[in-house]
Amino acid sequence: MDTLSQLKNELQEEYQTTRKFFEEYPDDKNDFAPHEKSMKMMPLATHIGEVFGWADTMLKTSDLDFATTDYKPKQLSTKEDLLKALDENYQLSDKALSNAKEDDLNETWALKNNGEELAKWSKYGSIRHSLNQITHHRAQLGVYYRLNDIPLPGSYGPSADNPGF
Numbered sequence: 001m002d003t004l005s006q007l008k009n010e011l012q013e014e015y016q017t018t019r020k021f022f023e024e025y026p027d028d029k030n031d032f033a034p035h036e037k038s039m040k041m042m043p044l045a046t047h048i049g050e051v052f053g054w055a056d057t058m059l060k061t062s063d064l065d066f067a068t069t070d071y072k073p074k075q076l077s078t079k080e081d082l083l084k085a086l087d088e089n090y091q092l093s094d095k096a097l098s099n100a101k102e103d104d105l106n107e108t109w110a111l112k113n114n115g116e117e118l119a120k121w122s123k124y125g126s127i128r129h130s131l132n133q134i135t136h137h138r139a140q141l142g143v144y145y146r147l148n149d150i151p152l153p154g155s156y157g158p159s160a161d162n163p164g165f
Contacts, residue, residue, distance in 0.1 A: 003105055007127055008097045011055065014134050015090045018048060020153035021138060022086055024145065025079040034147055041144050046076045046085065048137045053089030054130040056096040058109050058123055067114035 022045065030042035039047070050073065057064070064071075076082050105124035110117050121129060142152050151161035158165040 002102060003124060004097055004100055004102060007055070007124075007131075008094060010131055011052070011090070011093055011097065014131060014138075015052060015086070017153070017155050018052070018134065018138055019083070019086060021141060021145075022049070022079065022082050024150055024153060025082055026148065026150055027077075027079055029144075029148055029150075030077060032144060032148060034144060039140075041141070042076060042082075043073070044137060044141055044144070045082055046074055048134060048141065049076075049082055049086040049089055050074065051089075051130055051133050051137070052086060053092045054133075055093035055127045056089075058126045058130070059096045059100050059104060062108065063110040063112050065112040065115065067112075 025045060030040065032041045033039065074085060076085060105122060105127075107123050108120060109123045109126040110120040112118060138155070142155075144150075145152055152159040154162045154165040
């Protein structure tokens with residue numbers, strides 16, 4: 001199996017798991033945060049949904065400079081908005097991976113701030129990093145759910161709330 005197919009399959013698996021989490025999202029807890037330094041629940045979930053579009057961005061650009069981009073995080077407020085954003089971002093990245101060539105993964109991609117390089121990877125490495133971000137932030141969301149007695153779907157196997165996976 002080629003690398004692009006592997007990335008595409010992993011993105012799809014993460015999408016399916018994340019969609020299960022978002023289907024349980026409680027609209028009445030948008031402002032919940034477990035600590036004053038923690039992100040609130042809806043901005044956290046929105047961020048997770050947006051990360052699904054990163055592979056598309058990474059394959060089409062060479063960097064992201066925080067000082068010069070016009071990017072603004074989306075402001076979502078309902079579960080339906082969240083699911084729609086997740087679906088749209090997943091489809092963008094799925095299509096980008098389908099249209100990419102293996103050699104595209106060897107090109108460099110960087111995060112910058114006002115021209116200063118903060119991090120740099122191959123495009124393969126940057127996409128892998130984004131997949132790790134999905135997993136990391138979804139685990140955070142799972143803690144938020146647990147603290148609010150929201151049943152957790154299984155991720156990579158059963159959960160205490162979903163033993164049948």
